[in-house]
Amino acid sequence: MTEQSYGSYKVELSHTDKVFFPDACITKGELLEYYERIAGIMLPHIRQRPLTLNRFPDGIGKDGFFQQSRGDYFPDWLDAVDVDHGGSTGQVTHMLANHQAGLVYLVNQGTVTFHSWLSRTDHLKAPDQVIFDLDPPGDDFEPVRQAAYLVANGMRQCGLTPYVKTTGSRGLHIVAPLKPEADFERVRSLARKLAQALANAYPEQLTTEQRKQKRRGRLYLDIMRNAFGQTAVAPYSVRAKPHAPIATPLEWDELADHKLGPQRFTLANIFRRMGQRDDPWQDMHSKAASISTFEEGVSELEEGDL
Structure with missing residues (x-):
């Protein structure tokens, strides 16, 4: 286990050599490295949005699960928001990833994919x-x-x-x-x-x-x-599928490429693409x-x- 600093926060990274994507021999450490690098681009899209995590603590070759509520053992500095869903669900404390440390911490917990709400904490019932x-x-x-x-x-x-x-x-x-x-x-x-x-x-x-x-x-x-309460896969989130495909914002001209497929961009090629194009969604607000x-x-x- 190693301790890594992200600004004023420290995250203990564990089992970084564990293989998370058996088909491509991608390790947990490589997944962590991806989210560390993409955080500056990804976080503006998910900041202050309640999250649902798709966690695979032993990699995608084993069973995973979805998690909406904040774990009791999560550190106090990990942001969260209490949401009243009404009915039988009642109040749920949803996790937020508002900074690089929070994103990395959740990946270290085995999160492969982030799904986010269409609204933010200051207007939870009004989608943006x-x-x-x-x-x-x-x-x-x-x-x-x-x-x-x-x-x-x-x-x-x-x-x-x-x-x-x-x-x-x-x-x-x-x-x-x-x-x-x-x-x-x-x-x-x-x-x-x-x-x-x-x-x-x-x-x-x-x-x-x-x-x-x-x-x-x-x-x-x-x-x-x-x-209300529904989610969509977050921009730049990795999916729990072979070769670690990534939900990738596109320019409209890219859609003209007949070779394009929904899993075109992966952990292996995403940064080559990002070196050629800025984030197409960066000014969407x-x-x-x-x-x-x-x-x-x-x-x-x-x-x-x-």
């Missing part, structure tokens, strides 16, 4: 993002690429500024920043209306049908993450749209054509 989750209806990624352009165009017609990232798993996330002025129910209702307008305009390609047997090979426009703009845009789409 709206998200479409696009997964392929089959094995071909091309329908996802095409759907991404259609969703982005629909967002732009609603006065939103769309951003895209690979999920590191099967598909893409299309995200638009919002001013935190409305609750989740209102935002999800608008996302649902936009999704329906897109499905109506492109009935052979897109659907809002949740039941798989009724999709008939069309891509499902999933807007269900736009709800400056493009946040008001809820009134979103509502007016959706109303116009419902009355007209995409």
Whole structure:
């Protein structure tokens, strides 16, 4: 066990030689090194957002688990927020990763993947993002690429500024920043209306049908993450899959590459890419749209054509 300093905090790093990704012989130490290096770019996207951790203390070759609540043994300096979920869930103390030390500490606990809320602690019930989750209806990624352009165009017609990232798993996330002025129910209702307008305009390609047997090979426009307490994989988070793929924000021109796939960027090549391009999402908050703009845009789409 070694002790590492991160600013005014100290983190004890343990079992750094343990293999976390057996297929690629990637160790826990290499995973820690990645999160140390990416922290400056990743943290602005997740700071003050409640987290759900996907932990694999013995690597992805063994069983993992999800964790929402802060561990009793976590250090006092690790930030957290108490959230009342109501109902049978009640109050949960959610973890936050607001600085490099917190991020590294959670990785040292075996966290491979970080999932974050669409809202922050100062406006927990008002999301500052709206998200479409696009997964392929089959094995071909091309329908996802095409759907991404259609969703982005629909967002732009609603006065939103769309951003895209690979999920590191099967598909893409299309995200638009919002001013935190409305609750989740209102935002999800608008996302649902936009999704329906897109499905109506492109009935052979897109659907809002949740039941798989009724999709008939069309891509499902999933807007269900736009709800209180729901999460999305955090930008630059590693996924618990072979070769350690990374959820990577993209420039829109990168989507034109037909070789692009949801697991294109990995621990092995992410910093080569980051050396060639700045973070495409770094200024997204400056493009946040008001809820009134979103509502007016959706109303116009419902009355007209995409």
